[in-house]
Amino acid sequence: MGAVDDFEGVSRGRTRRALGLIAIGLALALVGxxxxxxPFARAPAETPAPTPGxxxxxxxxxxxxxxxxxxxxxxxxxNQSTLFHTQDAGRHxxxxxxxxxxxxxxxxxxxxxxxxxxIYGEAGxxxxxxxxxxxxxxxxVPLPSLVSTRASSSATPCMPGLLSGRRRPPRPxxxxxxxxxxxxxxxxxxxxxxxx
Numbered sequence: 514m515g516a517v518d519d520f521e522g523v524s525r526g527r528t529r530r531a532l533g534l535i536a537i538g539l540a541l542a543l544v545g546x547x548x549x550x551x552p553f554a555r556a557p558a559e560t561p562a563p564t565p566g567x568x569x570x571x572x573x574x575x576x577x578x579x580x581x582x583x584x585x586x587x588x589x590x591x592n593q594s595t596l597f598h599t600q601d602a603g604r605h606x607x608x609x610x611x612x613x614x615x616x617x618x619x620x621x622x623x624x625x626x627x628x629x630x631x632i633y634g635e636a637g638x639x640x641x642x643x644x645x646x647x648x649x650x651x652x653x654v655p656l657p658s659l660v661s662t663r664a665s666s667s668a669t670p671c672m673p674g675l676l677s678g679r680r681r682p683p684r685p686x687x688x689x690x691x692x693x694x695x696x697x698x699x700x701x702x703x704x705x706x707x708x709x
Contacts, residue, residue: 574620584609584648586617586630596620596630598648609648615640629654 573594574586585597585606594617596609615632622628630642630651642651 573616573618576620576622578622578625582625584620584622584628586620588616588618592616594632596648610651 572585573588575583577583581602582600583603586594587597588594592614594612594615596612596617597606598609599606612632615634617630617632619631620628626645626647628644628648632640632642634640639656641654641656643654644651
């Protein structure tokens with residue numbers, strides 16, 4: 514009987530070890546499955562941040578002259594516009610000036626020193642400010658009348674343009690009224706030039 518007892522003792526020890534190894538294997542499989550499947554688990558639905566109340570205005574215009582230097586026109590909705598300037602890629606903005614009684618839009622710089630800013634008024638009028646020193650100072654641009662008193666015309670929507678001539682750099686030209694004069698056949702000669 515002693516030999517049988519030894520055999521049963523070995524058998525019980527192996528069974529305990531086998532059960533222990535199986536338990537450890539199941540525990541590792543469970544932990545591995547949780548770790549593996551965790552990235553695929555659905556995240557809780559995010560609640561959007563509440564938006565503040567009130568009226569918001571977006572910039573009316575923005576122009577970048579380089580990666581660091583840029584201009585921003587902001588209309589506040591109360592018939593005022595502010596021109597901002599940055600020289601550090603937008604980290605800091607300096608207020609250049611405030612425009613009252615009009616909305617600025619259509620800011621254009623032709624190079625780092627020369628630029629124009631049209632300002633549209635309540636009554637449909639347009640005035641244009643110009644800088645030739647990189648925005649340190651702005652002065653009004655006299656707006657020429659493009660309508661001849663002897664020519665009939667047909668109206669088209671007002672569009673800004675450039676006027677250039679021999680030995681003169683291009684300069685901005687804007688029609689102050691709500692239309693640009695276009696010659697018609699009644700006011701032109703055979704060579705399609707306006708008659709005076």
